[in-house]
Amino acid sequence: MNERNGLHYALTALIISLLVGALAMLASQPTSDQAHLAPTEAPAAGLQSLAELDGKAPARRALDIQTWQTAEGSKVLFVAAPELPMLDLRVTFAAGSSHDGDQPGLAMLTNAMLNEGIAGKDVTAIAEGFENLGAAFGNGAYRDMAIASLRTLSAPAQRIPALELFTEVIGRPTFPADSLARIQNQMLAGFEQQKQNPGKLAALRLFENLYGTHPYAHPSDGDAQSVPGIDVQALQAFHQKAYSACNAVIALVGDLSRSEAEAIAEQVSRALPEGPALPKVAQPETPEPGQQHIEFPSAQTTLFLAQLGVDRQDPDYPALYLGNQILGGGGFGTRLMEEVREKRGLAYGVYSSFSPMQARGPFMINLQTRAELSEGTLQLVQDILRQYLAEGPTQKELDDAKRETAGSFPMTTASNADIVGQLGAIGFYDLPLTQLEDFMAQVQAQTVESVKAAMQKHLSAQAMLIVTAGPTVAQKELPPPTDKPAALPAGVPEH
Incomplete structure (x- = not known):
């Protein structure tokens, strides 16, 4: 079941009035010691404007855990x-x-x-x-x-x-x-x-x-x-x-x-009941690569490509997180989005993700495309992944990803609800109390070579498991890449 976070309506006026008073106090709180973000910036005395940030990360709440x-x-x-x-x-x-x-x-x-x-x-x-x-x-x-x-x-x-x-x-x-x-x-x-x-x-x-x-x-x-x-x-x-x-x-x-x-x-x-802690989940065996198709009557074909990634304790996760943001985890501007959607209009969206869990979670790429272009789109995605793993990110891609990550980082502790979720994860996965600051420092310390090495260590274009679902239809050649695709992206993904 999903969390239900709404408060009783009778409290709305009270909470709004308290929030107004609290905003000024929140804005004046000192930032945590994050030399990798803003080493010389003084605590903000009020709301920060984009001009005042001058490319630096906005302040975030200091947590005394x-x-x-x-x-x-x-x-x-x-x-x-x-x-x-x-x-x-x-x-x-x-x-x-x-x-x-x-x-x-x-x-x-x-x-x-x-x-x-x-x-x-x-x-x-x-x-x-x-x-x-x-x-x-x-x-x-x-x-x-x-x-x-x-x-x-x-x-x-x-x-x-x-x-x-x-x-x-x-x-x-x-x-x-x-x-x-x-x-x-x-x-x-x-x-x-x-x-x-x-x-x-x-x-x-x-x-x-x-x-x-x-x-x-x-x-x-x-x-x-x-x-x-x-x-x-x-x-x-x-x-x-x-x-x-x-x-x-x-x-x-x-x-x-x-x-x-x-x-x-x-x-x-x-x-709570008495009893011992349950044992941790064992690591999975690495599966053989392969491809399966599920026949389904639809206008689009769903494509999934996956292999085992890392668990939550893996020291390479900061490098993999940053590498994935460049490949397909960061929305618009990623390599997959640029090549698949922006230059060819093949999909409404295409995304990649690492999902580290107690044991090795999946690395996954997913998208939907027109059924008659599905085979060519699959090959294109595989080629993009293969090239990225071979060459690694550019310095500009790395710098942009670091800046975007630093800019969004304050949202991880923007509310008490956000913080309690972070605390739960830190405790459950036995992470250090300084995990949030450590992770950002590790992300900002990455280089082109360290990201490339981590991606090559944990991923292989030849090791992917592929599952597709859609109709079997005659295939067409992909349109060539262009700044203005003749065809619009496929519609909102089917459900």
């Missing part, structure tokens, strides 16, 4: 943020679909059912309980992790009852059978809809081929065969095992003292 462990074994990360009278709390569990075992969809269903019932309250009463306090509950499950979050006013009158309800929801859910049946039916309807989505079908096949028997191979939400067999007892057993205090990272950001944060972390930790 405090960490400790609860008596029950939960890791805690806390940032005091007195600028707003709010508390953002996120609990991250090693309870993603990689722990489904032989029941794909178990982790997602367990997480989705957390707020469906507790002793004395059904799903409606729980929702009304948070709403009446002006609080918001959020949850979600992914391949590596599952999360539960709370946003509430930090004043005790709202915070205390909101926390009591939150801890009951994540620590003692009742998993009512009628709610389980309803959600299972919704999921089964979603699986039927997936059959009409060539992009989804291709992505599912790609992960199967890329990961084989590894836990990342199956989709996080399971499938039509596995989901109906998951019962209340399975949910209870998974919750007892995967939602234990030792398997949790608690992140807090808000208007709290250290002692208040410690008390909240203990309250959350005590509410």
Whole structure:
């Protein structure tokens, strides 16, 4: 389920007035010690204009991250943020679909059912309980992790009852059978809809081929065969095992003292089941390259190219991140966008990405193009990748990517919600507390040769797994590159 971040409407006027007062305080906060960004720039006294920046990165919030462990074994990360009278709390569990075992969809269903019932309250009463306090509950499950979050006013009158309800929801859910049946039916309807989505079908096949028997191979939400067999007892057993205090990272950001944060972390930790942390996911085996096609009646063909990338601990990730921004991760201006869309009008968009996870995540290129040009477009993308890996980026491409990365970096801590998400990731992946500053410093220190070497080390144009989905039609030659393509890009991707 997606996070629900809206606050109660009755608080809107209060929050707006507080935000107006807080903006001036936020703008005057000193920047963190980042010599790679702005070594001589003094803290801004107000809102910064683009002219004043003069090519330098805008200021970002300095984070004093405090960490400790609860008596029950939960890791805690806390940032005091007195600028707003709010508390953002996120609990991250090693309870993603990689722990489904032989029941794909178990982790997602367990997480989705957390707020469906507790002793004395059904799903409606729980929702009304948070709403009446002006609080918001959020949850979600992914391949590596599952999360539960709370946003509430930090004043005790709202915070205390909101926390009591939150801890009951994540620590003692009742998993009512009628709610389980309803959600299972919704999921089964979603699986039927997936059959009409060539992009989804291709992505599912790609992960199967890329990961084989590894836990990342199956989709996080399971499938039509596995989901109906998951019962209340399975949910209870998974919750007892995967939602234990030792398997949790608690992140807090808000208007709290250290002692208040410690008390909240203990309250959350005590509410969780007892038990050890689950073992980390093993690394996958490298698959053989190959190509598969899924026949699908549509005007466009979906193309996926992928191979195993890196895990979140890999020291080459900063270089790979920057290299990918130049290849296809940075939107317009990337090599893939320039050659495929801008010069030939073959696709609405074409993107590449590294997705580092607890184990090696995928490197992926994806696009949709006109069916009669799909083979030529695939060959073009392969040629672009091959040339890029052989030659590396230009100095201008590298400089532009560094500048864009530095410019967007403050957005990673622009709000308390952003910060609590960063803390959750830092704690879950066992990254250093200085990870945000370290990462930017490492990115800015990259050279043409270091990026080229990292991309060549981890990627090979000959090692790609390819999955396509679309109709089998007679192929046409690609139009030549031009500054003004005769054909417009293919339309918005089909769904």
